[in-house]
Amino acid sequence: MDATPPLPSGDPDGLETGTPQNALLDFFFPGFSVYSTAISKYLHIDLNLYIPLVLFLSGLTFVWRYFQEYFSNLAESHLMSVVDIRPDDEIYNMLMTWVASQSFSKKSRRFVVNTNLNSRSWYVWRSFDDDDEEEEEGGGGDESRGQKTKALAYTPTFGSHWFIYKNRILIFRRTQNAQQSAFMTASEREEISISCFGRNPWVLKELLHEAREEHMKRDEAKTLIYRGTTRSGSSEPVWQRSLARASRPFSTVILNEKVKKDLIEDVTDYLNPATRRWYSNRGIPYRRGYLLHGPPGTGKSSLSLALAGFFKMRIYIVSLSSVTANEENLASLFAELPRRCVVLLEDIDTAGLTHTRDNGAQNDANTDTTDTADTADTADTTTSSSRRSRNGQTSENNNSNSSTTSGRLSLSGLLNILDGVASQEGRLLVMTTNHIEKLDKALIRPGRVDMIVKFDRADTDMTAAIFRAIYAPLEGDDLPAPATSKALSQLEGKITTTTTATTTARPAPEEEETARAAKKAATIARVEALAAQFAARIPAHEFSPAEIQGYLLRNKRDPERTVAGAEQWVVATRLEKKEKELKEAGERRERERKEREEGEKEKEKEKEKEKEKEKEKEKEKEKKKEKKEKEEKEEKKEKKKAERKKRADKEKKKAGKTTTTDSESSGSGSGPESEAESGSESAREASKTKSKDPAAAVPVRATAAAALEGKAAPVQAEPLAVPVPAITVDTDGAKDAAVEMHKTPRPDSGYGTP
Numbered sequence: 001m002d003a004t005p006p007l008p009s010g011d012p013d014g015l016e017t018g019t020p021q022n023a024l025l026d027f028f029f030p031g032f033s034v035y036s037t038a039i040s041k042y043l044h045i046d047l048n049l050y051i052p053l054v055l056f057l058s059g060l061t062f063v064w065r066y067f068q069e070y071f072s073n074l075a076e077s078h079l080m081s082v083v084d085i086r087p088d089d090e091i092y093n094m095l096m097t098w099v100a101s102q103s104f105s106k107k108s109r110r111f112v113v114n115t116n117l118n119s120r121s122w123y124v125w126r127s128f129d130d131d132d133e134e135e136e137e138g139g140g141g142d143e144s145r146g147q148k149t150k151a152l153a154y155t156p157t158f159g160s161h162w163f164i165y166k167n168r169i170l171i172f173r174r175t176q177n178a179q180q181s182a183f184m185t186a187s188e189r190e191e192i193s194i195s196c197f198g199r200n201p202w203v204l205k206e207l208l209h210e211a212r213e214e215h216m217k218r219d220e221a222k223t224l225i226y227r228g229t230t231r232s233g234s235s236e237p238v239w240q241r242s243l244a245r246a247s248r249p250f251s252t253v254i255l256n257e258k259v260k261k262d263l264i265e266d267v268t269d270y271l272n273p274a275t276r277r278w279y280s281n282r283g284i285p286y287r288r289g290y291l292l293h294g295p296p297g298t299g300k301s302s303l304s305l306a307l308a309g310f311f312k313m314r315i316y317i318v319s320l321s322s323v324t325a326n327e328e329n330l331a332s333l334f335a336e337l338p339r340r341c342v343v344l345l346e347d348i349d350t351a352g353l354t355h356t357r358d359n360g361a362q363n364d365a366n367t368d369t370t371d372t373a374d375t376a377d378t379a380d381t382t383t384s385s386s387r388r389s390r391n392g393q394t395s396e397n398n399n400s401n402s403s404t405t406s407g408r409l410s411l412s413g414l415l416n417i418l419d420g421v422a423s424q425e426g427r428l429l430v431m432t433t434n435h436i437e438k439l440d441k442a443l444i445r446p447g448r449v450d451m452i453v454k455f456d457r458a459d460t461d462m463t464a465a466i467f468r469a470i471y472a473p474l475e476g477d478d479l480p481a482p483a484t485s486k487a488l489s490q491l492e493g494k495i496t497t498t499t500t501a502t503t504t505a506r507p508a509p510e511e512e513e514t515a516r517a518a519k520k521a522a523t524i525a526r527v528e529a530l531a532a533q534f535a536a537r538i539p540a541h542e543f544s545p546a547e548i549q550g551y552l553l554r555n556k557r558d559p560e561r562t563v564a565g566a567e568q569w570v571v572a573t574r575l576e577k578k579e580k581e582l583k584e585a586g587e588r589r590e591r592e593r594k595e596r597e598e599g600e601k602e603k604e605k606e607k608e609k610e611k612e613k614e615k616e617k618e619k620e621k622e623k624k625k626e627k628k629e630k631e632e633k634e635e636k637k638e639k640k641k642a643e644r645k646k647r648a649d650k651e652k653k654k655a656g657k658t659t660t661t662d663s664e665s666s667g668s669g670s671g672p673e674s675e676a677e678s679g680s681e682s683a684r685e686a687s688k689t690k691s692k693d694p695a696a697a698v699p700v701r702a703t704a705a706a707a708l709e710g711k712a713a714p715v716q717a718e719p720l721a722v723p724v725p726a727i728t729v730d731t732d733g734a735k736d737a738a739v740e741m742h743k744t745p746r747p748d749s750g751y752g753t754p
């Protein structure tokens with residue numbers, strides 16, 4: 001039996017594709033009919049027979065997926081606990097570090113590799129450049145030997161990953177949220193969650209706590225530094241984690257030992273939990289403030305950092321001369337502070353509380369110059385470098401818009417923030433200033449500032465201490481690198497000697513140890529002697545520790561050379577300072593000149609504006625005057641009109657009376673009245689122009705005479721100027737004439753037509 005399906009009729013090749021069914025299939029799967037016909041022709045398989053099967057399977061898959069998702073969602077919402085981790089929160093960093101250390105992560109066949117596991121969100125992200133434990137020894141060839149390379153961290157890729165934690169099955173899920181803004185980086189767009197079976201999420205919480213503890217442990221020996229700034233692309237203030245650096249030992253800050261001791265005792269007592277209770281029992285706000293003041297580069301920021309490191313607290317730094325420092329931003333930054341931390345408010349003599357820092361520095365004609373070029377080397381990576389850039393920024397700001405800067409944060413605003421509800425209790429407030437004399441007493445009154453520490457330029461003891469701090473051998477110091485040819489040759493000499501010694505006889509370990517100790521003692525003694533010599537060559541109270549440290553760092557492996565060049569350095573630095581002062585004075589003068597010129601220009605402009613205003617005022621006045629005159633004229637005219645009307649009315653009345661009398665006397669009068677009125681009208685017209693002219697009496701009289709001749713009855717038309725008696729006299733004759741005229745109207749008069 002032939003199982004071959006019959007070929008569609010009308011298609012000699014058997015490749016007919018025109019059935020509606022095929023057209024539909026072609027629409028969804030382009031080229032289907034061609035392939036199916038070819039397959040049916042050459043392989044004798046009719047694909048059309050399998051279509052229902054394929055459709056059925058697709059439908060089944062769809063339904064399976066739908067139900068799977070539906071049931072998994074149902075199970076997740078009713079039978080599982082889930083924690084979602086936001087990538088813009090610091091817990092993201094903590095959890096990812098934890099995940100990277102787990103075996104399921106290490107075993108994962110598809111994974112993401114990172115040198116830095118942290119969130120890409122810029123304000124959560126932290127740099128590990130200064131983290132030693134994040135680095136591993138390079139094990140490559142000669143070049144990489146001894147160098148440190150970035151450690152690699154492996155985390156599972158996108159999808160769900162099952163693992164066991166505390167005997168519970170958990171699922172780590174990493175997904176990419178495509179809905180978020182396109183400008184975000186891949187890491188910012190990803191979402192992570194951990195879920196567990198059961199409605200109690202305790203295991204998830206424990207996991208998160210563990211992740212946080214581990215993360216904190218790594219930071220234990222570090223001081224975490226946060227800077228108050230604004231989020232990129234918005235003006236929202238945030239604390240940005242800027243650095244995690246090895247805590248600075250208190251001993252490295254050179255300061256009067258008693259002051260240091262007092263400070264530590266005071267802070268220790270304050271941080272004691274019993275003290276907290278003591279404060280709250282008495283209703284006293286639990287906070288403490290310290291003011292560190294002195295010239296630039298004398299160790300104020302260094303002490304603050306050392307303090308934070310010593311008490312294992314985070315330090316939150318805000319510079320009041322920065323753009324961020326307005327009342328609103330500061331208030332919200334303070335509101336976000338944790339309970340136990342150090343808040344460092346730098347440059348409180350700036351930002352409108354008194355004067356700007358620039359002004360202060362200018363007023364101080366002394367040697368209050370900012371760090372010299374030397375200090376660039378000394379840059380305390382945390383404070384000084386950021387400070388330098390900040391100063392770089394803000395000195396410009398101050399120059400260009402010191403007025404706006406000073407307008408931003410008022411003293412009362414700052415006091416409100418320090419004392420108000422937004423200020424977190426339990427914090428340690430450290431304020432620094434270069435100009436204590438400029439501070440308002442309210443700002444540094446007890447309660448706000450409980451201890452004032454003065455920093456000064458280096459005296460002889462301090463100079464010697466700085467020298468010792470740089471050159472005395474310390475644990476962990478690397479072998480000095482050959483800095484000069486002399487040192488190199490010395491080193492070579494040593495190596496040769498050592499090699500010879502090794503070839504001959506290797507000393508016992510104890511002997512080696514004793515030799516090393518003896519050498520160290522000798523070095524210390526030598527450094528001590530050199531420190532004394534050095535201190536004697538540096539004038540006391542002239543240079544800041546930062547300046548001295550900068551010079552020492554130039555020859556950090558050659559103390560003799562440092563001592564030898566000390567006097568020269570003093571002369572050169574003085575000269576440099578003088579030049580800098582002169583330059584600054586010149587710049588200041590130039591700036592003042594420009595300001596003056598601009599001021600004068602402004603004044604000129606103001607004057608011109610005033611003049612223009614005056615002119616406009618004059619014009620306005622003139623216009624008003626003209627208007628007034630016009631109005632007066634109008635008024636006069638109106639008055640005249642009114643008077644004339646009055647007079648006319650009067651005359652009318654009079655004339656009426658007269659006419660009445662006449663008519664009374666004549667027995668009729670209604671007929672000629674209109675004519676008389678017309679005549680009086682013309683007479684009135686004439687009187688308009690000549691009423692005031694006494695001579696007008698003549699033509700009026702003439703008119704009256706004309707009237708008498710029979711043209712009109714101008715009795716009422718007699719203007720005031722016309723002597724009434726004359727008219728009265730004439731009226732009698734006119735009356736008769738008018739009567740006469742009424743009786744026999746003259747065709748040319750124009751008045752007689754009925």
Ligand SMILES: Nc1ncnc2c1ncn2[C@@H]1O[C@H](COP(=O)(O)OP(=O)(O)OP(=O)(O)O)[C@@H](O)[C@H]1O
Binds near residue numbers: 298
């Ligand atoms: N008393 C000091 N002891 C040890 N190092 C110091 C001392 N004073 C300054 N230095 C060094 O000088 C550099 C600058 O110091 P720091 O930033 O603490 O000075 P500052 O007083 O805060 O200056 P500014 O007023 O400009 O902020 C740092 O590298 C620091 O190590």
